Amino acid sequence: MSNQKKLVLIDGNSVLYRAFFALPLLSNDKGVYTNAVFGFTKMLLNILENEQPTHLLVAFDAGKTTFRHETYKEYKGGRQKTPPELSEQFAIVRELLDAFSIKHYELDQYEADDIIGTLSKQAETKGIDVRVITGDKDMLQLVSEKTFVQLTKKGISETAVYSPEALTEAYQLNPDQIIDMKALMGDASDNIPGVQGVGEKTAIKLLKQFETLTNLYDHLDEVSGEKLREKLTRDKENAFMSQKLVTINRASPVTIDITESRFNGYENNQVHQLFKTLGFQSLLSSVATDEVVEQEPLKQMEVILPHAFNDVDLTNKMSLVVDFLTEQYHTDALLGIGISNGEQTYYLTKEQVMTDEGFKAWAADETKKKVTFDAKKVWVALKRLDIEIKGISFDLLLASYLVNPSDNSHDIPAIGSRFNYNDVHYDEEVYGKGKKLTAPAQEQLAEHIARKAKAVHVLEIPVTKALKENQQEELFNTLELPLSLILAEMEATGVKVDQAKLEEMQKDLAGRIAELETDIYEIAGETFNLNSPKQLGVVLFENLELPVIKKTKTGYSTAADVLEQLKNKHPVIEKILLYRQLQKLQSTYLEGLLKVIHADGKIHTRFNQALTQTGRLSSTDPNLQNIPIRLEEGRKIRKAFVPSEPGWKIFACDYSQVELRVLAHIAKDEKLTQAFKDGRDIHTQTAMDVFHVEEGEVDSLMRRQAKAVNFGIVYGISDYGLSQNLGITRKEAKAFIERYFTSYPGVKQYMDDIVTEAKQQGYVTTLMQRRRYLPDITSRNFNQRSFAERTAMNTPIQGSAADIIKKAMIDLNQALKEERLSARALLQVHDELIIEAPEEEIKRLKVLVPKVMEHTVALDVPLKVDYAHGNTWYDAK
Template sequence: GEAFYVTIPEDQKEARTIVEEFKVLFENEKTTKIGQNLKYDMQILRNYGVMLKGAIFDTMLAHYLIDPETAHNMDVLAENYLNYTPISFSELVGKGKKEKNIRDIDLNLVKDYACEDADITFQLMEKLEPEIKEFNLGKLLHEVEEPLSYVLADMEYEGVKIDEQALSVMSKELEQESLRAQTEIFEIAGQEFNIGSPKQLGEILFDKLKLIEDPKKTKTGQYATGEDILSRLANEHEIASKILEFREYQKLKSTYVDALPKMVSKIDGRVHTDYRQTIAATGRLSSNNPNLQNIPIRTEKGREIRKAFIPRSEEYEILSADYSQIELRIMASFSGDESMTQAFKEGVDIHANTASKVFKVPLDQVESAMRRKAKEVNFGIIYGISAFGLSQNLNISRSEAGEIIEAYFTEFPKVKGYMDDVIEKARKQEYVETILGRRRYLRNINTKNFTMRGFAERNAINAPIQGSAADMIKVAMINVHNWMKQEKLKSKMIMQVHDELVFDAHKSEIDLLTTKVDEFMKTAIQLEVPMEIGLGRGNNWLEAH
């Protein structure tokens, strides 16, 4: 019911003088700060020489843990928890062309907006805190997610240096490759057309070339020409693989090669992504501008993009550290399967090991085709793959895929037991949990709708594994970051991508950093199965990966 608003003048020097008065409060480690999306506030305060310290209560992060799949913005939370509709920012400043600078708005209106913002956040904390306790989420919130926002704020502040010259060369190469692929597509099609138009593409592939007898159509009656359709046709029809190639070149060029230089900060010449903790329901981080999580890794041209991520100066190298097969190791640990666990403990190639068991051949007689099939099964099982899904991925008959899955479950019975138990438990409580108690609600697990129930069951198997992998790397990030700060290292942690951490490593510290990062990542959360870390260093991210 009571709040205060301190107006800050536009002049940077005057603004700093006022902010300076609050420094003692913000930097007091004994005071808890309550806020909504505090990582943003940390960044703003840092620009004024204030480093937020101490415990925090972040209402956005708290709600994310309570209900990961709904909206976490303050206005929605206020309506749901307080039955109150706050003044929205667009109401205050207007929208589009009519949007005004907040400094031009009547001070009384700004005061009301800002004070309400603070008061609502405080009231939300009072509502969310009991729920956090009730669902046993306190440890996850206060020891993982909130400390992680400090780590991410530092990583975002540091940013990563981009080799604009390399990107410029790459852009020209992709342009030429696109034109080459386009010419080849026109030759096979026997005419020119707009490859970017799904309508024209569908007509060429299915009316003119008749690649398949009964092509799938979209709701609008057009032929479906998505990546999944083309991938299935690619092995038999050259035009489909050429179209996929063409699309890849176009996407790489527009999404990364031409876009990254525009994101470089004029202040320090680096790219500063925005890490988001509350987007993915599994617990994984996502990032924006640029989206680092989507930088392709499967194709050679996609991997080339990583060449453009370089150290900040000649005194540094890029160090990459990533968890090797983390989800399979977690699956082995959760299921308690002796055979898988043993293979990981002995450092045996897990895919060859699976192939040996499924195809009943000695380990040294496993052929590459067998290993490839076993790899698809290993990773597919984590996502609750069906015989149909596996047959699509491997381009084999559904009956052969079914036999492979059956053989897999015969050889690894505890994996099947684990999957059945997880689904059974999920049916009873309508949620699953990760190793640190992160919840994923599965509201359709008991539905009569076969498709929706199947999706929920696959999530029940995968969410605890993928979520525990996310828990693990988050704990590792906090431990590495705290150690680096304590040792006052010149090296910086600069990126997190799925199961990988990337560092700007000072050459004088790289050996120490490599040893300690390996140690912290392996020991973040102790499991029955040991974690393996792939470590690499180089003059760019690709070299280090």
């Protein structure tokens, strides 16, 4: 193994900006924006794997003002204000770097470029190899035999590495000439003027002939072309000023030494926990450790292994936990069951559970109360063994989640720790993780599962007390607990999938993508790499001469928002956008669904009831809530979801604009409330109010913009977020929002009042007393406080809407039983409920479903339910 040291220097601002604009505006379950951090993290993991650095540092810009402003006050002038959705992610990425034990640094009055330039020069003098990671072409001036620059190209997933040879091949220039090239061509993103009318090609041509900027101006009369000479003469002062601006200061007064950037690896558990907090589920396996964590000794506990269930000392209330190696309880083998009355604790093997009639009778007896950790998992696990369970009176997971949904972990040891009970191990301490995940010997397994059962019995008391103190007993007992058993039945039932249909769609889509590719090349008049933003940018903005909307440091932006603004400028744009969407459908959804069809021909998703801070349900393995439906090809995926019985139909029902109706109820805005009472189209009404026009004057664009504003208000959207949604300027978006609040003053008053209330009590609640704590609502950090304020505004709306659909599911389940119907719920997707039923029951469902769902809660405005039915999920929409 080589002992050669390698220093990796990352331009934090550059990479984070690129990641933000390259990825969709994602947020985790707490509503924290994470798209830029996610992209940055993926890049970081690749660097650690591929580069194996001995030293690593991430440099950040320290502020808006630098020493370059002394030379040119307008340096970086004209840049749009950093979107708040990005600003709040800088603090998160620093937290991420700390978790990875990676040094990060910034220097007042200097930029990340200068820090990197200075440290790379220091490293070179010590014989250390350097790799610079950035999206800024200015850094190419640092290239040397010891320093290679890796430029991010396609977002941050595609990169190009520049050695001196690669730089010469790409630009026919040496590193020093990069400074003069930038001096001539300028840089719009940094507001560096350069020579107006001179682009990259001309600048390179001039430098190949004259070598340096100084030599060029010393021999200006030798430049061919009168117009070019005029441009160079006119902007000579700007050229030399620009040269000074783009030159990286490699002698910056940094206060750290290279030795401080030593990287010795990171602690897996710390990073793993942060990934869970951020919602980076797809990255968790990247930091899994193979070693079993050393177990701390616990108090001695006797575990009874009864010969038969009749030997169990039953009391009026017994705790019951079923255990699996992973979260996939639909397919994993049951490891065993723990049962405890608080005094005696027992362990039953899977074989005992399956064969002992005494256990089966007790499980099915509704008068025998069972305390569980996860009622849904228990129900499904026993259902797989053809065992019915009734009488579940408590669910520790759900209760802990309601008490504080912002807690990162709700597994038994974590809950125990919060209530001073520490007599149980974490699963990874017993089962290991990563490649060494395995069940231990019978004795150790029995003790671990039994300890969990006892912990559940003990913890019921303090967690129930916390529910009472929060006035959440009703929310737990009448909503979350009964819903968990309905979800369990839905999961076990599964949804039938026509696999042949999915495969046919996959084949058809591949052909469609190939046709689109051919069409695009024909319209563009040339063949190129359609997946290369750089090549696409040249085709669109140079060859086809379309107007340049946005430039990046590496060329023309071809991001979705840019292409949306160009749709009417050239027929090729529409096809490119469609091409990108179809590719994602193919890879993410069609291929993904085909992988998770079970042996029974069904998909059995798992509903997450204790995850989001708003109370919304989510689903995993697979996520059936994010199948794209805006595109017809995406909606067609629903054609593969079919009834499980011959002669049955799919019946879909969903609440119409439930969040806006909740907003009207909570805000008590007279105009908004009356519009719903009158049954008016709320988006048309908003368009009339915002644009000051009559109903007949509202066109489709006005209504679309009004709709975006309506739903944007619910989600606490910023002017940046709205501008991205509508493809308009931030100034226009800000005006829309201001006009909305003028039209609906009650909404503005509600938002002001709820923020004040949140600051006073530290949390907000939904209509059904679901809480969300907001510790940052009084933070001195502007970005953290702003996010908390937006959260305070939208959580009561989103959370109340989530509570309503949950209650509707319970009410509807009861109504179906009372009416003795065979119809059964299959899926819940946001405000939509998917049911399958015999065809002869459809007529009754058309009456029953809206009757139940529209009266599940009483609001100041009416609830409205839309419904449809058909042979597939697609036909039912």
